[in-house]
Amino acid sequence: MTDPDGSDQSGDRDLSRVNTRVRDQRRNQADKLWREQPIERFLEARRDEITSSDLRTKEHDIRRFEHYLLEEIAPDVNTDIHGVRDAVMDDIVSFRDENLKPDPNLNDSTIADKLSSLSHFYRVLNRHNAFIGNPVTVPLKKFRDNHDLSSERPHIPFSRMQRFLNWLTYPFCRAFWLCGLKHGTRISEAINTDLRCLHLDHPVFWHLVEDHDVALDPRIRDKPDTMLIYEAFNEGDEIPNEDTPGPETQGEIRDSASGNKRKEKGGSILPVDSELKTALIEYLLVRPPTYTTTVNPLFVYSGSEKTRRPGMSSVNEWLWSTKKYEDSIQQFAAEEKLEECPTCGSNLVEENLTSGNKTGRRFRCQRCKVDFWRSIYWDNGLKTSQKVTFHQARHYFTNAHEPGKTGLHDGAIPDKIRKKRIRGDSDQDGDTEDVTYSDASYEQYNDDIREPYLNGIYKFDIYNTVIPAVGEGWDA
Numbered sequence: 001m002t003d004p005d006g007s008d009q010s011g012d013r014d015l016s017r018v019n020t021r022v023r024d025q026r027r028n029q030a031d032k033l034w035r036e037q038p039i040e041r042f043l044e045a046r047r048d049e050i051t052s053s054d055l056r057t058k059e060h061d062i063r064r065f066e067h068y069l070l071e072e073i074a075p076d077v078n079t080d081i082h083g084v085r086d087a088v089m090d091d092i093v094s095f096r097d098e099n100l101k102p103d104p105n106l107n108d109s110t111i112a113d114k115l116s117s118l119s120h121f122y123r124v125l126n127r128h129n130a131f132i133g134n135p136v137t138v139p140l141k142k143f144r145d146n147h148d149l150s151s152e153r154p155h156i157p158f159s160r161m162q163r164f165l166n167w168l169t170y171p172f173c174r175a176f177w178l179c180g181l182k183h184g185t186r187i188s189e190a191i192n193t194d195l196r197c198l199h200l201d202h203p204v205f206w207h208l209v210e211d212h213d214v215a216l217d218p219r220i221r222d223k224p225d226t227m228l229i230y231e232a233f234n235e236g237d238e239i240p241n242e243d244t245p246g247p248e249t250q251g252e253i254r255d256s257a258s259g260n261k262r263k264e265k266g267g268s269i270l271p272v273d274s275e276l277k278t279a280l281i282e283y284l285l286v287r288p289p290t291y292t293t294t295v296n297p298l299f300v301y302s303g304s305e306k307t308r309r310p311g312m313s314s315v316n317e318w319l320w321s322t323k324k325y326e327d328s329i330q331q332f333a334a335e336e337k338l339e340e341c342p343t344c345g346s347n348l349v350e351e352n353l354t355s356g357n358k359t360g361r362r363f364r365c366q367r368c369k370v371d372f373w374r375s376i377y378w379d380n381g382l383k384t385s386q387k388v389t390f391h392q393a394r395h396y397f398t399n400a401h402e403p404g405k406t407g408l409h410d411g412a413i414p415d416k417i418r419k420k421r422i423r424g425d426s427d428q429d430g431d432t433e434d435v436t437y438s439d440a441s442y443e444q445y446n447d448d449i450r451e452p453y454l455n456g457i458y459k460f461d462i463y464n465t466v467i468p469a470v471g472e473g474w475d476a
Contacts, residue, residue: 034130038085039066042124061117065092068099085125089135092118096139104320104389105187105312108147115140156388156396158408162460164332171283173319173327174462175276176299179227180393182276182457184423187390189229189262191310195296197228200272202467204281212289212296220269223445225277225470229424231267262424270422271450273457274466281467319390329388341365398423401456413456421449446471 034041039062046055066084073091074081081087092115100111118136125131161181168174179190195214198205201224209216220226262268272280288302293309301310310318323330341348346367364371400408401418419425443449454471 031129034125034128035085038083038125038130039063039121041128041130042121045124058117058121061114062121064099064114065095065118068095072098084121085131087135089138092135092139096143102321104316105391108143112140112144112147115143156392158400158458161396162462164329165460165462167332167335168327170327171279171286172299175279175283176315176319177390177393178276178279178460180390181397181460182273183227183229183270184394184397184418185229186394187315188312189424190390191297191299191312191315192230193227193298195298197230198280198298199224199226200277200280200284201225201470202277202281204284208284208287212291214296219266223269225272227270227272229262229268229270231262231265264420264424268421268424269445269449271453271471272469273454273459274469274472275459275462277469278463278466315390320388341368341370343370344368394423400458409458411456411458414452417449417452418456422453 039059042062043055043059046058050058062084065087069081069084069087069091073094079086096111096115100106100114106114115136119134119140122131122134122136126134165174165177165181168177176190179185179193180187195209195212196217197220199216199220208214217228220228288300288307290296290300290307292306297309299310299315300307301314318325318328320329323334325331340346344365344367346365349364349366396408398418401411401413403412403415413422450471454469
């Protein structure tokens, strides 16, 4: 560009502020990528801003909505729905009410968190011209306005949990529940446990693993009466068969929705006490064979086609959500329902005691004013987020064995053992000694882990006679 006086002024232009054709083209290309791959671009943009675990959680929440949108909503509408950019507010409302709220593993605060993840996702798409507006804003606000997001989990007396475990009919359900109550195990971790992750010193167990040609995991091979919970992995990861590598035994792609979340490197080796050992042997006696599987699951589902590892939804149905299953909590509630006061025969008033030291599930007699604990099941129609699911067992284990909390159990498991070794939480307490100098090679399993655990673990007295475990009646 030349001024009338003939001087060249092109160097005076601020090109960074000029929307040249090239810049418009580059900007449109960037927006196009966000429109074509919204989830991938969102994850890429957030990768350096939040922790990897938080990022995985957000991705899981978005993928869950995407799956619901494509599989449940798309087939029933006349317009084409190709992905999350085609969602409208009604889709979010349907996802909230038909997918999230009926899920027995989600309390109200968790549902709000999942909707918040979606809201954040659409805000970012908006900034990158890949979406207009935010379909989550109103459904999320209404949910927060109509639900108590700070309600605590229910208080369940020891006698109530004991009654429930004694009520269970099937060995599968009793062993599965005890894995949660004895170890604080998550439901996905129990689903993902394999036969090679269990080492029980008993003829029934040895016959089973020999019959299925199972080689015990090296981490527990020399530790009788223990169970291994794999370290953290995600849905879709392959868990290799390390003992027999090769294309015919590559492992198994895990599809349990939450994967494993154990923080302890190498997984957690958990002592098995006599009560859990008895429950596991009882279950193994009736466990359907899994000869055709590459990796043999501990807990299996025998369907019309083949025996396989159960999914999250099927386990939830067995344990909680469907009355047609004999051992579901809803069935337990139906059998335990109180119609009148056992003391004086008067009417009972159902109360949700959200105040006081211990919230819980009770009836109060109108005449004699006596409180009665009702079933550990909590009806969804009541205005509360308290809900007993398998995850309750993790909280129950923690509270019952935490030093200084003796309301549920007289014993206690040392803090470090309970948190790190059994629950599998992080061992980094922000202490230089823990992070830098603590060395697992100085640890003796029987003395430092098994003994303090067995000294503190509660007993539900389910069986008249139990099978002795290492550390309880005989030595390794």
